[in-house]
Amino acid sequence: MSDTLFGIHGAALELRSQRMGQLASNIANAGTPGYKAKDIDFATALAARTSGASEDKAISTATRYRVPVMPSLDGNTVEMATEQTAFAENAVGYSATLSFIKGRVETITRAIKGD
Template identity: 70%
Template sequence: MSEGLFGIHGAALELRSQRMAMLTANIANAATPGYKARDIDFDAALRARMTGSDAGSAADGAVRYRVPVMPSLDGNTVELANEQMAFAENAVAYTATLSFLQGRVETVTRAIRGE
């Protein structure tokens, strides 16, 4: 029922949350030697999710390692400015999706109450 009610937005919210966790891990490991920054290809993960994969396998299949512009000598591929920008962009998209879903829930709640 939630697929029909929330459409693509429920899946998008789950994937955005998973991407947020991955970007947070990248930022937290910015000084860890040998750490390889990862990100989720959101479009690929969402397509996979909408064609029947569960959220975990859809996100796992869309994980990509970042290719650094300026590789560090210790093998760490986190470029803090890029990670922070990706985090901010994802946070805005997460908030927009969440606001849409809240509006949908409020509409359904009003319909159930007969308002």
């Protein structure tokens, strides 16, 4: 029902949430030797999700390892500036998607109440 009620925005919110978790994990592991930073290509994941793939399948299809600009000696590929920028960009997208859903809920609520 949420697919028809919220359209693409429900899936987008789920994917943005998963991406935020991945980016937060990258940031948390910035000092872990050998940690390989990953990111979720949002456009690829959303395309997979809207074509019928499950959320897990869409995420696994769209997850990519980051290629560092300056590799570290300990093998860690987290670059804080890259991660923070991606996190901020994703947070803005998450907020916008949430606003679309909130607007849809308000519209449906008004329709039900007859306002």
